[in-house]
Amino acid sequence: MTEAKPNEKTAITIAGVSHDYSGVRALDGVDLVVEADQVVGIVGPSGCGKSTLLRMVCGLLEQSQGVVRVGDRDDAEGRLESCAFMPQRDLLLPWLSAIDNAGLAPRFAGLGKERSRQLASETFERFGLGGFEGSLPGELSGGMRQRVALLRTLIADRPVLCLDEPFSALDAISRADLQSWFGSILNEIPRTCLLVTHDVEESLYLCDRTLVLSARPGQVVCEIDSPAPRAVDRLAAICRPDFVQAKQRALEALGAERAVA
Amino acid sequence: MSRERRSRWLAPVCVGLGLLVIWQLASSWGLIADALSIESFLVPAPSEIADSLWQDRSLLGSAAVTTIVEVVAGFIVAVIAGVALALLIHRSEAARRAVYPLLVGSQTIPIIAIAPILVVWFGFGLGPKLAIIALVCFFPITVNCMDGLRRSDPDQIRLVRSLGASRGQVLTWVEVPTALPAFFSGAKIAAAVSVIGAVFAEWSGSDAGLGYLIQISSAQLLTARMFAAIVVLSAIAIVLFWAVGAIERRVVFWQRGEAGG
Numbered sequence: 001m002t003e004a005k006p007n008e009k010t011a012i013t014i015a016g017v018s019h020d021y022s023g024v025r026a027l028d029g030v031d032l033v034v035e036a037d038q039v040v041g042i043v044g045p046s047g048c049g050k051s052t053l054l055r056m057v058c059g060l061l062e063q064s065q066g067v068v069r070v071g072d073r074d075d076a077e078g079r080l081e082s083c084a085f086m087p088q089r090d091l092l093l094p095w096l097s098a099i100d101n102a103g104l105a106p107r108f109a110g111l112g113k114e115r116s117r118q119l120a121s122e123t124f125e126r127f128g129l130g131g132f133e134g135s136l137p138g139e140l141s142g143g144m145r146q147r148v149a150l151l152r153t154l155i156a157d158r159p160v161l162c163l164d165e166p167f168s169a170l171d172a173i174s175r176a177d178l179q180s181w182f183g184s185i186l187n188e189i190p191r192t193c194l195l196v197t198h199d200v201e202e203s204l205y206l207c208d209r210t211l212v213l214s215a216r217p218g219q220v221v222c223e224i225d226s227p228a229p230r231a232v233d234r235l236a237a238i239c240r241p242d243f244v245q246a247k248q249r250a251l252e253a254l255g256a257e258r259a260v261a
Numbered sequence: 262m263s264r265e266r267r268s269r270w271l272a273p274v275c276v277g278l279g280l281l282v283i284w285q286l287a288s289s290w291g292l293i294a295d296a297l298s299i300e301s302f303l304v305p306a307p308s309e310i311a312d313s314l315w316q317d318r319s320l321l322g323s324a325a326v327t328t329i330v331e332v333v334a335g336f337i338v339a340v341i342a343g344v345a346l347a348l349l350i351h352r353s354e355a356a357r358r359a360v361y362p363l364l365v366g367s368q369t370i371p372i373i374a375i376a377p378i379l380v381v382w383f384g385f386g387l388g389p390k391l392a393i394i395a396l397v398c399f400f401p402i403t404v405n406c407m408d409g410l411r412r413s414d415p416d417q418i419r420l421v422r423s424l425g426a427s428r429g430q431v432l433t434w435v436e437v438p439t440a441l442p443a444f445f446s447g448a449k450i451a452a453a454v455s456v457i458g459a460v461f462a463e464w465s466g467s468d469a470g471l472g473y474l475i476q477i478s479s480a481q482l483l484t485a486r487m488f489a490a491i492v493v494l495s496a497i498a499i500v501l502f503w504a505v506g507a508i509e510r511r512v513v514f515w516q517r518g519e520a521g522g
Contacts, residue, residue: 058423060419060422080423083423084423085420085424087420091417093417093438095515104424108424108434109425138515
């Protein structure tokens with residue numbers, strides 16, 4: 001497995017960021033600082049610009065106003081090089097086997113087919129994908145496809161992970177499974193991670209703290225620290241009174257916003 | 262599965278045989294000739310055509326070889342030119358604006374009208390025949406390829422870019438594989454119409470091939486032989502169409518297991 005690059009500095013700085021889509025303001029004056037190896041969740045009603053924010057951090061979109069810095073780069077190109085992006089849909093290439101999909105980033109970097117496969121196969125077993133190396137994405141279940149996509153993101157070996165609703169396409173049971181599994185992966189291999197989700201519970205369980213955004217134009221309503229981020233026993237963690245309290249606070253923040261809007 | 266497969270070819274064979282029986286009866290009773298007020302020898306019965314297929318087999322065979330060489334070579338030229346044009350147009354907006362209207366314009370040229378002048382310019386050899394067949398065939402290939410190249414999922418492209426893909430890598434890893442099914446649709450249309458191009462080419466200046474045979478048989482009122490040549494010509498187009506389909510199933514292998522998951 002590849003190790004996260006040592007990074008003593010602040011990992012992500014977002015300062016006064018706004019964004020307009022053809023005249024419509026999607027994000028309005030968002031500030032956020034993420035320390036290295038911290039996991040931060042972003043929740044908000046749909047259309048609040050949370051995915052927009054994530055794409056800006058990844059350098060896939062240029063903000064209309066403000067500063068977005070990842071590591072020491074604040075240009076889109078530099079951010080693209082510092083972030084690994086995982087979208088909601090797994091977007092596996094249907095013509096490549098699972099292992100070749102997982103090893104895409106080293107292939108693009110110029111490593112050969114065999115070397116890339118070797119890099120991916122080191123973690124294939126641990127991701128519960130052993131024996132499915134040669135399967136095409138169409139032959140895998142939704143949960144397995146998502147794990148291949150996560151593996152692909154991790155193998156990219158970037159300082160920052162940007163996850164856009166990575167589990168929302170799954171059924172509730174697979175989602176819970178993947179959450180505790182991904183929590184354990186993050187505990188083993190700490191990474192700076194931004195997680196966009198509409199699931200408050202997912203964010204409070206997986207992230208160190210959660211940012212609640214308002215409806216469009218997205219503004220930060222509040223920030224909530226998680227009582228037991230990535231605890232081994234997920235069920236026990238989400239049933240703790242302080243977890244339930246935090247969840248209530250987050251939902252109230254979302255609900256209050258919705259009532260005003 | 263086998264029943265499904267049988268019904269797939271059984272239905273068209275039954276319809277075809279039914280039409281042949283009606284034709285056979287109508288022509289042997291002289292109904293068609295009477296209705297058209299023409300001599301009955303001008304309307305060959307299917308049995309006479311079958312007889313000509315057998316009697317003239319060496320004549321038809323050598324003509325078919327000539328035509329097959331022209332059609333296959335012309336088709337290959339069309340594939341190369343069609344794909345190259347589609348890639349050029351895809352990569353450059355300037356090229357699209359400059360070339361696309363000309364491409365559409367090229368399809369408005371009545372090829373049968375300009376074929377003789379091509380023969381005057383380029384002589385009796387294979388050259389003008391390839392040009393005419395390619396002119397008939399390249400358009401569906403180019404248009405389908407262009408659409409296919411543009412059909413790539415923008416999220417998919419964003420994802421591979423975030424994994425470090427260069428523009429060239431986006432083309433070879435995402436856009437070209439995405440375009441393959443569309444390319445094959447165009448190639449199948451081209452395969453079906455390629456024999457029409459071959460007939461135009463041979464009518465304009467040739468002393469061999471099925472098109473030439475159709476022309477002289479028609480002039481000599483050898484209608485059975487003319488129809489026999491048409492049957493062979495159709496068979497060539499059907500085999501070429503089927504061959505392109507067979508290649509497609511091998512190349513676009515991932516679409517078979519698509520439904521899994």
